[in-house]
Amino acid sequence: MMENTENTYNRGDRRNRGNMTKMIEIRDLTRIYGDGAEVRALDGVNLDIGRGEFLAIIGPSGSGKSTLLNQIGILDTPTSGRILLDGVDITKSSEKERSRLRNRKLGFIFQYHHLLPDFNAIENVMMPLLINGVKRSKARKIASRMLEEVGLFDRMDHRPNQLSGGQNQRVAIARALVNSPEIVIGDELTGNLDSRASDAIYELLRRLNREHEQTFILVTHDEAMAAKTDRVIRIVDGQIVEDSG
Amino acid sequence: MxxxxxxxxxxxxxxxxxxxxxxxxxxxxxxxxxxxxxxxxxxxxxxxxxxENQPHVTVSPEEDEDYIYLYHGLLNYIRRQECVIAASPRYQGDCALQYQHNVEGVVLYGINPGDETKILNVEKDIVAGDFMSLTGPGNRIIMGSKLAENLEAEIGDAVTAKFPGSKPTDFTVTGIIRTGTQADETLAYANLGQVQGFYDKGDIITGIGVRVLDIYAADTLAEKIDYEAGYDATSWMEGNRExxxxxxxxxxxxxxxxxxxxxxxxxxxxxxxxxxxxxxxxxxxxxxxxxxxxxxxxxxxxxxxxxxxxxxxxxxxxxxxxxxxxxxxxxxxxxxxxxxxxxxxxxxxxxxxxxxxxxxxxxxxxxxxxxxxxxxxxxxxxxxxxxx
Structure with missing residues (x-):
C-alpha cells in the first residue's frame, strides 16, 4: 500500500517536472585536483535541477558525486564552468556571500551527523538560525517546532552522545531544514545507519520534501534508496552517464 | 553572539x-x-x-663665581614664583671638626633653621636634640649620626671647627640627624650667620635651596631661574640623573x-x-x-x-x-x-x-x-x- 502511494507520488512528480522553475543550473563544470598528477573529478558537467525536486546522485566510489555535491553546496570552487543557484552565479560570489548563501539557501546532512558535541539537540538545531542573526528566543521556538517535526521533541535537551545514530541523524536533518533552505543536500546520510533507521530517515525526508517543497539532492551508493527518488543521476569518472529525468 | x-x-x-x-x-x-x-x-x-633629603631646586652662583652676593633680591624673586613653597639661603663650606682626638672632614651648612625646615623635612630625621635649637644663643651645631659616632661626640659636647685661614671656632652639639644616606658621615648644620662669621666672608651665600609644590615642576622652575635671573639653577631630577x-x-x-x-x-x-x-x-x-x-x-x-x-x-x-x-x-x-x-x-x-x-x-x-x-x-x- 505504502509502495503504491509512493509510486503514484513519484509519477505525479515526474510528470510535473517540466513545469518546474530551475533552481540549479550547472554549465560545463570541471573540477581538477592535484598539483602534479592531475585528477579530473568533474569533467564538463551540465545539469539542471528544478525547484522541489527529490533526486539522487549515484556512482561508484571516486566517480565525482561528492565533488559535484560540494560544488552545488558552495563548499568548493570549480576549476571552470558556472553554477547558477536560483539565477545567481555562485562561482563569482565573494567568500562572505558564499557563507551567507550557505546559511540561507542550503541545508547539509552528512554521513556522520557532525552535531556539535558540546551542545544539546535543540541548541544544535538553533545554530543555523543564530548564525543567521535570529534572536535566541525566536530561534528556540523555531528549533523546537523542527525537532517536533522529526519526532524528537522529547529529546531536545539530550546531547549527541545521549542519542542513537538514527536520532542524531534526525537532529542533523532538523538542523539542515531549520532555516527553511531552498536546497537540502544529503551526502551518504544513511551510510552509518541500519536498514530500518535508513528507511525511517528516507520517509522523513520524503514527507518534508512534500510539505516544504524544498529541493532534495541525495548522494548515495545505495541503489535501492536511489530508486525511490524521483530522478537518478549516475556519474562515472566525473561525467553524467545517465539521467533518469 | x-x-x-x-x-x-x-x-x-x-x-x-x-x-x-x-x-x-x-x-x-x-x-x-x-x-x-x-x-x-x-x-x-x-x-x-x-x-625629601635635598632641595627640589638648588640655585648656585653665576658661572665663574663662588658665591652669591647681595642675595636678598634673588631670594625675594624666587619666593615670588607661583609654584615655590619656600626658599632657604645656604652657605656650604668644607671644614674639619675635631672632638678630643678625633677629627673628621665635614660639609658644613650654614642655614636659617626656620627657612631650612620649610624646604627640607629635617626635623623628622633628628634622632637626638632639636633642629630649632640652632636658633639659640652661642655657636651650635647639629651633625650626622655617623659623623657623631666617628667623632665620639654627643649632645652637649663642644666640637671645634677648623678651616685654613679661619679662626678655629667651638660649636656645641645640640642635635643628631640621621637621613639614612651616606651624608650622615659628613653632614653638619649651623646657623647661617655663625658659619658666615666662621669663614669670615660677610653676608654672602653659596646657594639657595627651593621647595616647590609639584616636584615634577622643578625642572621648569630651574630653567626659569636660569634664564631670568642668570644663576645656575639645578632641579632634583637633573642632580640625580644617574x-x-x-x-x-x-x-x-x-x-x-x-x-x-x-x-x-x-x-x-x-x-x-x-x-x-x-x-x-x-x-x-x-x-x-x-x-x-x-x-x-x-x-x-x-x-x-x-x-x-x-x-x-x-x-x-x-x-x-x-x-x-x-x-x-x-x-x-x-x-x-x-x-x-x-x-x-x-x-x-x-x-x-x-x-x-x-x-x-x-x-x-x-x-x-x-x-x-x-x-x-x-x-x-x-x-x-x-x-x-
Missing part, C-alpha cells in the same frame, strides 16, 4: 586543560604584580628619599623579564587552543557549511584566548594583591649599603601596576591565540568535514 557561546562551550568541555592554562596565566600575573609592587616601592623610596636613569634601566630589564614570563604562559594558551582546533576540525567544517564566516571562526578561537586570559588575569591579580599585602606586612631586611640606605624590602601596591600587568597578559594571550584561530579560519570546509 553565537561565537562567544561556542567559545565558552569549548572551554567547558576541556576543564582540566583549562585549569592548567588559567593557572599558568594567573601565576604569571601574580609574580609580575608582586615584582612590580616591589619595583614601585623601591622607585618611590628612592624618589621620596631624594626629594639614579633616575638607573631606575629606568632597571624597569626596562624588569619589563623584558615580564615579557618572558608572559610568553611562557602564552604558550600554554596557544597549546590548549591548538588542541581544541585539532579536535574540532569536523565541527569547524560543519560550522562553515552552516554559513559561519571565516571571520566568525577566527572570533570563536580569539574569544577562547580572551576568556582563558581574562580568567588568568582576574585570579592572578587577586593572588598578586593578596601576596603583595602579605609580603608588605612583613619587614624583609636588605643590606642598606646596597640599596641606597634602604633597610627593608619596600612594597607599593598601586592599581596602575595591576592594569599594566592585565593588559600585558591579555595582549600576549590574544597574540598566542591568533595562530590557532587563524589556522581554524583558513580551513577548507570540504577537507574539514570529511576529517572525522
Amino acid at each position: 553565537f561565537e562567544m557561546n561556542i567559545a565558552i562551550r569549548h572551554i567547558r568541555s576541556r576543564q582540566r586543560q583549562t585549569i592548567f592554562s588559567v593557572i599558568a596565566v594567573a601565576l604569571a600575573v601574580a609574580i609580575i604584580t608582586i615584582s612590580m609592587s616591589m619595583l614601585s616601592g623601591f622607585t618611590s623610596y628612592i624618589v621620596d628619599a631624594t626629594v 639614579i633616575l636613569d638607573l631606575i629606568d634601566q632597571q624597569a626596562g630589564f624588569a619589563y623584558i623579564f615580564y615579557l618572558l614570563i608572559f610568553a611562557i604562559s602564552g604558550f600554554g594558551i596557544a597549546n590548549i587552543l591548538i588542541m581544541v582546533v585539532m579536535d574540532k576540525v569536523g565541527e569547524i567544517g560543519m560550522l562553515m557549511a552552516m554559513g559561519t564566516s571565516r571571520r566568525s571562526i577566527l572570533l570563536i578561537f580569539l574569544f577562547e584566548a580572551c576568556i582563558l586570559g581574562m580568567m588568568g588575569v582576574i585570579i592572578g591579580s587577586v593572588l598578586g594583591y593578596v601576596s603583595s599585602v602579605m609580603l608588605a606586612s612583613y619587614t624583609i631586611p636588605v643590606p642598606p649599603e646596597m640599596y641606597f640606605g634602604l633597610d627593608h624590602l619596600p612594597f607599593l601596591i598601586t592599581p596602575k601596576n595591576f592594569i599594566i600587568a592585565g593588559v600585558f597578559a591579555m595582549a600576549i594571550n590574544i597574540i598566542a591565540g591568533a595562530y590557532p584561530a587563524r589556522r581554524a579560519s583558513k580551513m577548507d570546509p570540504v577537507e574539514a568535514i570529511h576529517e572525522v
Whole structure:
C-alpha cells in the first residue's frame, strides 16, 4: 500500500517536472585536483535541477558525486564552468556571500551527523538560525517546532552522545531544514545507519520534501534508496552517464 | 553572539586543560604584580628619599663665581614664583671638626633653621636634640649620626671647627640627624650667620635651596631661574640623573623579564587552543557549511584566548594583591649599603601596576591565540568535514 502511494507520488512528480522553475543550473563544470598528477573529478558537467525536486546522485566510489555535491553546496570552487543557484552565479560570489548563501539557501546532512558535541539537540538545531542573526528566543521556538517535526521533541535537551545514530541523524536533518533552505543536500546520510533507521530517515525526508517543497539532492551508493527518488543521476569518472529525468 | 557561546562551550568541555592554562596565566600575573609592587616601592623610596633629603631646586652662583652676593633680591624673586613653597639661603663650606682626638672632614651648612625646615623635612630625621635649637644663643651645631659616632661626640659636647685661614671656632652639639644616606658621615648644620662669621666672608651665600609644590615642576622652575635671573639653577631630577636613569634601566630589564614570563604562559594558551582546533576540525567544517564566516571562526578561537586570559588575569591579580599585602606586612631586611640606605624590602601596591600587568597578559594571550584561530579560519570546509 505504502509502495503504491509512493509510486503514484513519484509519477505525479515526474510528470510535473517540466513545469518546474530551475533552481540549479550547472554549465560545463570541471573540477581538477592535484598539483602534479592531475585528477579530473568533474569533467564538463551540465545539469539542471528544478525547484522541489527529490533526486539522487549515484556512482561508484571516486566517480565525482561528492565533488559535484560540494560544488552545488558552495563548499568548493570549480576549476571552470558556472553554477547558477536560483539565477545567481555562485562561482563569482565573494567568500562572505558564499557563507551567507550557505546559511540561507542550503541545508547539509552528512554521513556522520557532525552535531556539535558540546551542545544539546535543540541548541544544535538553533545554530543555523543564530548564525543567521535570529534572536535566541525566536530561534528556540523555531528549533523546537523542527525537532517536533522529526519526532524528537522529547529529546531536545539530550546531547549527541545521549542519542542513537538514527536520532542524531534526525537532529542533523532538523538542523539542515531549520532555516527553511531552498536546497537540502544529503551526502551518504544513511551510510552509518541500519536498514530500518535508513528507511525511517528516507520517509522523513520524503514527507518534508512534500510539505516544504524544498529541493532534495541525495548522494548515495545505495541503489535501492536511489530508486525511490524521483530522478537518478549516475556519474562515472566525473561525467553524467545517465539521467533518469 | 553565537561565537562567544561556542567559545565558552569549548572551554567547558576541556576543564582540566583549562585549569592548567588559567593557572599558568594567573601565576604569571601574580609574580609580575608582586615584582612590580616591589619595583614601585623601591622607585618611590628612592624618589621620596631624594626629594625629601635635598632641595627640589638648588640655585648656585653665576658661572665663574663662588658665591652669591647681595642675595636678598634673588631670594625675594624666587619666593615670588607661583609654584615655590619656600626658599632657604645656604652657605656650604668644607671644614674639619675635631672632638678630643678625633677629627673628621665635614660639609658644613650654614642655614636659617626656620627657612631650612620649610624646604627640607629635617626635623623628622633628628634622632637626638632639636633642629630649632640652632636658633639659640652661642655657636651650635647639629651633625650626622655617623659623623657623631666617628667623632665620639654627643649632645652637649663642644666640637671645634677648623678651616685654613679661619679662626678655629667651638660649636656645641645640640642635635643628631640621621637621613639614612651616606651624608650622615659628613653632614653638619649651623646657623647661617655663625658659619658666615666662621669663614669670615660677610653676608654672602653659596646657594639657595627651593621647595616647590609639584616636584615634577622643578625642572621648569630651574630653567626659569636660569634664564631670568642668570644663576645656575639645578632641579632634583637633573642632580640625580644617574639614579633616575638607573631606575629606568632597571624597569626596562624588569619589563623584558615580564615579557618572558608572559610568553611562557602564552604558550600554554596557544597549546590548549591548538588542541581544541585539532579536535574540532569536523565541527569547524560543519560550522562553515552552516554559513559561519571565516571571520566568525577566527572570533570563536580569539574569544577562547580572551576568556582563558581574562580568567588568568582576574585570579592572578587577586593572588598578586593578596601576596603583595602579605609580603608588605612583613619587614624583609636588605643590606642598606646596597640599596641606597634602604633597610627593608619596600612594597607599593598601586592599581596602575595591576592594569599594566592585565593588559600585558591579555595582549600576549590574544597574540598566542591568533595562530590557532587563524589556522581554524583558513580551513577548507570540504577537507574539514570529511576529517572525522
